[in-house]
Amino acid sequence: MIAALIHSMVVCPDMEKTYPKISHGEGSYLYDESGKRYLDASSGSAAVSNIGHGNAAIADILKDQALKASVLPTHAFSASVVENYLEKLVRFAPKGFKRAWTVTSGTEAVENAIKIALQYQQMTGRDKKHKVVSRWFSYHGNSIFTLDVGGMRFRRKMYEQWMHNFPHISPAYQYRNGDGMSEEDYCDQCINEFLEVIQKNDPDTIAAYIAEPVVGAALGAVPPPKDYFKRIKEICEAYDILFISDEVMTGFGRLGTPFGIEKFDVIPDIIAAGKGISGGYFPLSAVLIHNRIASVFESQMTTFKAGHTFACNPMGAAVGNYVLDFIEARNILANVNEQGALLRERLNELKTLDIVGDIRGEGLLLGIELVSDKLTKEPFPANKDVSKRIFLNALERGVILYPGKGSADGINGDHILVCPPLSINKEEVEFLANTIRESIVLVQEELHQLIL
Ligand SMILES: Cc1ncc(COP(=O)(O)O)c(C=O)c1O
Structure with a gap:
């Protein structure tokens, strides 16, 4: 028993x-x-x-890579399998993306994405910027930090004392919140709420905005009104707020575009990806950053201050590489x-x-x-x-x-x-x-x- x-x-x-x-x-x-x-x-x-399940080619790839090198002393070495994969991953991303690296879960990818945004803000002299605006009813991961950034009340409940560090806005969920309104009017309402929250918190304190392009498990596949993300992005640009697209669920073709946010004609600053990146054949996730952000790290010769044991793992890279090939070869x-x-x-x-x-x-x-x-x-x-x-x-x-x-x-x-x-x-x-x-x-x- x-x-x-x-x-x-x-x-x-x-x-x-x-x-x-x-x-x-x-x-x-x-x-x-x-x-x-x-x-x-x-x-x-x-x-x-x-x-899909039971892919024999991936089983062979995992075996081959395990026989070659399953993990690297990354403080001293890289490997072609990792570097080639990261380059390919960046090419799969929207135009202008420059750098990527991998970790092992969606939670880690989101947390790393936010840490990059915070480091970028500090490196560009905007030290006060430390808050992340997110949306109620969104899920961004299960660590205490990402639960706080996320907006699932029942998951946050047990950790109330550690919550409420960040402002949340409504989820752009017209079926429940915009009854009787036109899509345009409802979109205006959501955008105005974002502007109000920025002002209320002081724009100089807001570092990033994060959203799932289509809210996945938390709400059951809810897309925002047309032009919502485009307008959010314009506001982000006006206030030096970085736009993070949480693509853990929507990335790698799920919405019919390489990354979900492309469906809404927006190029974000940072992408957090996971899940389908490996099709489930290895615990893999990734952070991808646009050149706008990467160039600041490059010009200051500064690395991103993060480290995880399984970051840039060669087994993950080998699997991720196959998944990208599969997406292309199988249309x-x-x-x-x-x-x-x-x-x-x-x-x-x-x-x-x-x-x-x-x-x-x-x-x-x-x-x-x-x-x-x-x-x-x-x-x-x-x-x-x-x-x-x-x-x-x-x-x-x-x-x-x-x-x-x-x-x-x-x-x-x-x-x-x-x-x-x-x-x-x-x-x-x-x-x-x-x-x-x-x-x-x-x-x-x-x-x-x-x-x-
Ligand atoms: C949108 C989104 N972000 C982050 C996560 C967290 O990913 P993981 O469970 O791999 O940590 C999930 C998981 O469901 C998710 O759907």
């Missing part, structure tokens, strides 16, 4: 439950030990397995646009169901918000576990979804994130869409019975 508990503690957060064990994966599918097959529409947890961006459009079309059909309030997202990062009343957008009470019910029902039918809660007020509000591997094909999309419909219809009936 104790061994089982420890085991479930290690593997899964929910200790009351025995999880089926996965034996292996292939392409878009995972197989449990009984042989049951699941279409992995959460791509690991979540939006990681962009290139992944085109596939995301094609299959994403098809999946979106099929999910849009769900809008006629009583409990489906909103369908949204970009590329293959799509979301479904569930409500008890479509007109008033009243959420289901949290204890009804609506998104979890749909998730469990779909699991029975062989599809893994990513359920989420709190989208209405931080506690109540159910959503489902749909983010299959980017190599998904048309037949799999059809199966996925049909299964989601069947599961929602069934849960809708169940809820109806509960109310009656």
